[in-house]
Amino acid sequence: MRLHVDWTRCDGHGACAELLPELMDTDDWGFPIMRGEERDPAVAVALENHARRAVKACPVQALRLLG
Amino acid sequence: MTEALWALGRGTGVVALGMFTLTLVLGIVSRSGRDAGGLGRFGVAELHRTAALTGVGLIAVHLGSLLFDPYAQLRLFDMVVPFAGSYRPLFLGLGTLAVDLLVVVTGVSLLRHTVGPRVFRAVHWLTYALWPVALVHALGIGTDAGSLWMDAVALTCVTAVTAAVGWRLTSSYAERGRERTPRLVSR
Amino acid sequence: MTDLLPGPDDPTVAAPRGPDRLLGPDHAAPIPQLDTTSLLALVEEAGLTGRGGAGFPTARKLLSVSGRSSGLSSGRARVTRPVVVGNAMEGEPLSHKDAVLLTQAPHLVVEGLVLLGTTLRARRMVLAVGPEIQTGPVTAAARGTRVEVRQLTGGFVAGQESALVNQLNGRAGVPTDPLVPVFRRGVDDRPTLVLNAETLAQLALVARYGPAWFRAQGTTADPGTFLTTISGSDRSLVRHPGVLEVSRGTTLRTALKAAGTDLPRVAAVLVGGYHGAWVPAAALDTPLSRDGLRPFGASPGAGVLHALAVEACPLQTAAAVTHYLAGQSARQCGPCLNGLPRIAQTLRGLAVPGASAELVVEVERLRVLVTGRGACAHPDGTARFVASTMRIFSRHVEDHLKGYCHAATR
Numbered sequence: 212m213r214l215h216v217d218w219t220r221c222d223g224h225g226a227c228a229e230l231l232p233e234l235m236d237t238d239d240w241g242f243p244i245m246r247g248e249e250r251d252p253a254v255a256v257a258l259e260n261h262a263r264r265a266v267k268a269c270p271v272q273a274l275r276l277l278g
Numbered sequence: 279m280t281e282a283l284w285a286l287g288r289g290t291g292v293v294a295l296g297m298f299t300l301t302l303v304l305g306i307v308s309r310s311g312r313d314a315g316g317l318g319r320f321g322v323a324e325l326h327r328t329a330a331l332t333g334v335g336l337i338a339v340h341l342g343s344l345l346f347d348p349y350a351q352l353r354l355f356d357m358v359v360p361f362a363g364s365y366r367p368l369f370l371g372l373g374t375l376a377v378d379l380l381v382v383v384t385g386v387s388l389l390r391h392t393v394g395p396r397v398f399r400a401v402h403w404l405t406y407a408l409w410p411v412a413l414v415h416a417l418g419i420g421t422d423a424g425s426l427w428m429d430a431v432a433l434t435c436v437t438a439v440t441a442a443v444g445w446r447l448t449s450s451y452a453e454r455g456r457e458r459t460p461r462l463v464s465r
Numbered sequence: 466m467t468d469l470l471p472g473p474d475d476p477t478v479a480a481p482r483g484p485d486r487l488l489g490p491d492h493a494a495p496i497p498q499l500d501t502t503s504l505l506a507l508v509e510e511a512g513l514t515g516r517g518g519a520g521f522p523t524a525r526k527l528l529s530v531s532g533r534s535s536g537l538s539s540g541r542a543r544v545t546r547p548v549v550v551g552n553a554m555e556g557e558p559l560s561h562k563d564a565v566l567l568t569q570a571p572h573l574v575v576e577g578l579v580l581l582g583t584t585l586r587a588r589r590m591v592l593a594v595g596p597e598i599q600t601g602p603v604t605a606a607a608r609g610t611r612v613e614v615r616q617l618t619g620g621f622v623a624g625q626e627s628a629l630v631n632q633l634n635g636r637a638g639v640p641t642d643p644l645v646p647v648f649r650r651g652v653d654d655r656p657t658l659v660l661n662a663e664t665l666a667q668l669a670l671v672a673r674y675g676p677a678w679f680r681a682q683g684t685t686a687d688p689g690t691f692l693t694t695i696s697g698s699d700r701s702l703v704r705h706p707g708v709l710e711v712s713r714g715t716t717l718r719t720a721l722k723a724a725g726t727d728l729p730r731v732a733a734v735l736v737g738g739y740h741g742a743w744v745p746a747a748a749l750d751t752p753l754s755r756d757g758l759r760p761f762g763a764s765p766g767a768g769v770l771h772a773l774a775v776e777a778c779p780l781q782t783a784a785a786v787t788h789y790l791a792g793q794s795a796r797q798c799g800p801c802l803n804g805l806p807r808i809a810q811t812l813r814g815l816a817v818p819g820a821s822a823e824l825v826v827e828v829e830r831l832r833v834l835v836t837g838r839g840a841c842a843h844p845d846g847t848a849r850f851v852a853s854t855m856r857i858f859s860r861h862v863e864d865h866l867k868g869y870c871h872a873a874t875r
Contacts, residue, residue: 218642244838
């Protein structure tokens with residue numbers, strides 16, 4: 212399972228980074244930034260529920276889980 | 279019994295108005311992307327949702343109590359079709375209109391992952407119509423209309439919404455509390 | 466100073482010093498009819514890669530819309546008919562090859578498009594042309610064919626695949642999330658194949674003369690020829706700026722000489738355009754091929770070769786380029802929209818002698834921050850250009866930090 216950001220939708224609301232701080236931080240302007248090297252990082256099994264919650268929390272539905 | 283039902287109807291109505299006022303204000307705070315009161319951005323959004331759904335629940339009881347109250351003489355028809363009632367048709371009709379709007383907004387919001395962000399956002403604008411309609415309904419309907427405490431409640435709600443909407447219209451709102459350029463949304 | 470680097474003001478063909486395939490005499494031989502298998506084999510064997518910038522193997526792109534790559538059995542009756550699109554948007558200001566190609570040999574581009582469209586049973590064949598390009602010759606060449614010539618609005622990002630497809634679909638010409646690539650759903654919701662105009666022209670020649678002919682020029686790993694647009698940072702540096710067809714693997718020195726470049730005055734050459742990288746003067750014998758340019762973080766790309774004079778300040782140049790690139794953002798994605806102007810501003814600060822060393826750290830931080838965080842490669846390309854500038858001109862950066870700039874003393 213991978214986490215994907217649709218950058219054309221993302222408006223830097225930031226709820227995602229609050230709910231999934233293991234994978235995401237925010238940049239100077241509030242947009243999420245992945246902590247690792249991958250653009251669409253893999254989500255560890257232990258974090259799957261948190262990831263789902265983060266996806267649901269995005270007010271503009273910019274997040275998706277792949278696979 | 280009928281007095282109890284009438285009181286329940288009035289009570290749930292007033293509290294629901296308070297809930298929707300809180301919902302609207304929290305919606306504006308949430309949209310701003312700011313972390314308010316240490317709740318976190320996700321917390322503000324969830325509180326916005328909880329207040330809204332609480333309001334919906336209260337309205338369900340509001341409608342139910344009035345439906346079963348023989349004094350109120352509310353028909354099921356009047357709960358869906360506005361301005362056809364016999365008791366204070368204008369203000370009652372506004373209440374019905376508010377319920378209609380509420381059903382649409384709530385339905386689409388609960389199904390937002392199915393309808394997509396554009397439809398969700400477009401329908402959500404209706405909340406700016408829903409709130410004033412509900413407010414005017416509350417002011418003119420029922421036996422509390424014109425009473426001092428009712429006016430005080432209404433004034434509080436109006437003040438809160440005016441302040442929030444006023445803030446929404448300032449240019450600094452878009453920056454989300456940090457220096458950034460708002461995006462161009464092409465779709 | 467102006468924000469744009471001076472490009473060739475008269476994009477004519479420079480003195481021919483190489484193969485005359487694309488811009489040479491007319492090719493009268495007819496193009497054979499091909500079935501999909503033969504076409505795929507032909508292109509694969511020739512080793513043709515995209516001439517629009519990314520340099521993707523063309524055979525693989527063809528495969529993605531032919532209905533064969535997804536493991537569909539040949540017995541499947543209904544395969545969505547694709548749309549083939551020729552990309553002549555030429556959003557890169559330093560590039561003029563598509564304009565020249567469409568003026569001098571538009572029939573090659575049309576033929577390539579028709580060949581692809583016919584073989585792949587395309588529902589539509591569209592040639593998307595940028596606003597700066599004269600459509601007269603190509604419209605005439607397309608007459609009697611199914612090719613639709615569409616002149617679209619431009620901009621640096623307008624030629625990006627999904628942005629182009631969006632414009633053709635009547636929407637704003639900005640990129641979409643790459644999650645669903647255009648070869649799966651594009652124009653009219655059909656699988657869409659987008660190839661650069663020059664790639665199509667090369668294809669038309671490969672179909673005529675075969676893969677061995679194509680491979681007679683260029684290197685084994687990077688065969689064929691390509692169109693370069695050669696320009697200089699001032700009028701006297703490159704005396705015959707313009708579009709030149711060269712074999713892949715030709716050295717930078719040879720190409721520049723053909724354009725009448727005053728080689729001793731060259732400090733470095735920007736290869737690949739504003740999203741490219743610098744090759745320093747000491748390395749002018751670098752072959753113009755993917756392998757040859759890779760050590761510099763560059764690639765042949767769309768063939769832009771822009772020489773910077775030793776008298777110019779490379780940091781002022783970089784500040785101007787990044788300012789332009791920031792203005793060309795599609796403004797959809799936060800990191801690009803906010804990050805690129807900050808990079809430009811930081812470089813503007815560095816371009817002043819006596820700049821603070823913090824700015825060097827900040828440039829690097831911002832460069833990393835914008836990379837990989839957008840719907841298209843605009844921030845990534847900008848970051849690449851900036852990284853190359855800071856690396857190749859590190860001595861000049863040090864000079865600026867010490868309060869000195871050789872360009873300012875002239």
